[in-house]
Amino acid sequence: MANKAFILQRICIYAGTTIDPDADAEVRQILLDKFNLPLPQRRSLEESLMAVATPRPEIIDLIIQYRALTASKNKTSLINAQRRT
DSSP states (O other), rough: OHHHHHHHHHHHHHHHHHOOOOOOHHHHHHHHHOOOOOOOOOOOOHHHHHHOOSSOOHHHHHHHHHHHHHHHHHHHHHHHHHHHO
């Protein structure tokens, strides 16, 4: 599995600008502005990204990977915090 910094670097290269893949509004705007790709409305951004028909632009797969790494890191931090209490 690629590391988070490398994935972020690739996302920014595709986007042509610095982007925070964890910021839903920013992701939606970049995909619309740079790739003319409106996302379908779903309950979460992750569901919207997954609903894009294949073959989908590689940036979407990179954003999904990045957000999954963030989610797993947050879950690990929460578990460790609960253990300390």
